[in-house]
Amino acid sequence: MSAIVAEGLVKIYRSRKSEVRALDGLDLTVAEGTVLGLLGPNGAGKTTTVRILATLLRPDSGRATVGGLDVVHQAQQIRRLIGLSGQYAAVDENLTGRENLWLFGRLYQLPSAEARRRADDLLEQFELADAADRVVKTYSGGMRRRLDLASALTGRPRILFLDEPTTGLDPRGRLGMWDVIRGLVDEGVTLLLTTQYLEEADALANTIAVVDHGRIIARGTSDELKAQVGGERIEVVVHTRDDIARAIVVLTAGMDGDHTIDEHMRKITVPARGGAQRLAHVVRELDDAQIGIDDIALRRPTLDDVFLSLTGHAAEVAAASGASDGR
Amino acid sequence: MAGSAVRQALEDGLVVAWRNLKRVPRIPELAVFAILQSIMFVLLFAFVFGGAIPLPGGASYREYLMPGIFAQTIVFATATTAIGMTDDLSKGILDRFRSLPMARSAVLSGRTLSDVVYNGGILIVLMLSGLAVGWRVHTSVPEFLAGVGLLLLFAFVMAWIGVWLGLTLRTVEVTQQVSFTVLFPLTFLSNVFVPTQSLPWWLRPLAEWNPVSALTAATRHLWGNPNPFAASGLPAEHPIELTLIWVVVLLAIFAPLGVWRYRSMSR
CATH class of the missing domain: 3.40.50.300 (P-loop containing nucleotide triphosphate hydrolases)
Structure with missing residues (x-):
């Protein structure tokens, strides 16, 4: 019931x-x-x-x-x-x-x-x-x-x-x-x-x-x-911009799915099916390829990711929400 | 069933009143400043302005003043009620109450009841200060009590006005501003501080029919304090009856308005 x-x-x-x-x-x-x-x-x-x-x-x-x-x-x-x-x-x-x-x-x-x-x-x-x-x-x-x-x-x-x-x-x-x-x-x-x-x-x-x-x-x-959102992702920040292309090859090897690049921040985001195991694997591969990394992390999907994939827009905090929420 | 509903309404109203009164000693500034404010008016008018306000027949200004101060205090307490209401509204306490299976009337009846009790307490302190500056009751105990009864009855009516104001204005700051813009002229355009004879002819009827004047004149009359009135007519000759009429009229207007405001919170 x-x-x-x-x-x-x-x-x-x-x-x-x-x-x-x-x-x-x-x-x-x-x-x-x-x-x-x-x-x-x-x-x-x-x-x-x-x-x-x-x-x-x-x-x-x-x-x-x-x-x-x-x-x-x-x-x-x-x-x-x-x-x-x-x-x-x-x-x-x-x-x-x-x-x-x-x-x-x-x-x-x-x-x-x-x-x-x-x-x-x-x-x-x-x-x-x-x-x-x-x-x-x-x-x-x-x-x-x-x-x-x-x-x-x-x-x-x-x-x-x-x-x-x-x-x-x-x-x-x-x-x-x-x-x-x-x-x-x-x-x-x-x-x-x-x-x-x-x-x-x-x-x-x-x-x-x-x-x-x-x-x-x-x-x-x-x-x-x-x-639906695509599960966890791996975020890598490479040391120099020149390494981005090589890093993408390593990161997407054997995986399908989109990757996103933030050139300015030298940040690459790829899907991480397999979670922590995949992360460990990627770390080893990057190391073998002698690609310097500043940061690497496994990121869980957030509300923003859910919104982005469901609506195509971020979970913006509606400016006029003061009136609609709460009262 | 109807009997138990009435009992529930009474019990819930008392519980809400208990809660309101329990808060008084927790925020002592409110009561202390309400009393200090009134005492300040007593001192200002007894010692500063009083000498310049001649009473017909040369009666004692301080004896004249005190019933007016009591009435003024009760009128000003409307702001306390209104602010208490907006405070509960903005802090979500009213939402909590409205989500409970309590009598719908209890929030408002409890508020008005507790404010009458609160005003009664403040009146006691003010009467003692009145005695100290030379105010006396010259009549009997029943007449004294009748005067106190009228003041408290009026306090109950003003509390309903406060409930309506508070629920209408919705924020503490606005309520504070609006209350005093309304309440100041209400008490000053009356016989509280000056005999209405001293007013220009076009203002005089307004001051004489003012409910605050009626209340003040009624208590002066009941307690044997100076009560000069220029004109004859209802306000001068039957202040007690006029006060009671005002009580009924104002209650008939503002209690339904307050209840309506409370109910329309769910719209």
């Missing part, structure tokens, strides 16, 4: 001067107990999608159900099933962590004593017990995000929406957040997650849907998407 279904969602933000088509016929489904990663650049429509599904915003057309309930007509019933953790950490920074969790637990309609117990459990689970009675203002970015996520969990939601849960976190905070999210998925919640990082979608999601200009332009497992 599908926990989340959206069909033909359209949302247009109108202001006096302009009209932004934030969603332009977006379709998606998330099977119960699975994780969908909504991948796209700023302004693609990720946040708008989450806001519609979490009953914060009405679509201009199209329909969507969450837990089998209609997002427009059965919004209040949906709110009992879902948890939302936003891009902008929506916890009260003038309350303590414990007070925040009690507050949101009460508003999830838990009785006071149960809300208190639930707050204690969540503080423990999210390693916030030591900071429980400190005002949130004093928390680090990572702690704040964990508290935000914990707040979304006070009502034990079956369906969870996480809008860019790791944006702005340092690498350590990001890994910590991933662990927490994986734990939730193991418990069986259905998760819709938005992210700008292919790596993150890869790490957390069963299925990835790529969004651009308010539509889904590709969907599949991360392996399927990467295959």
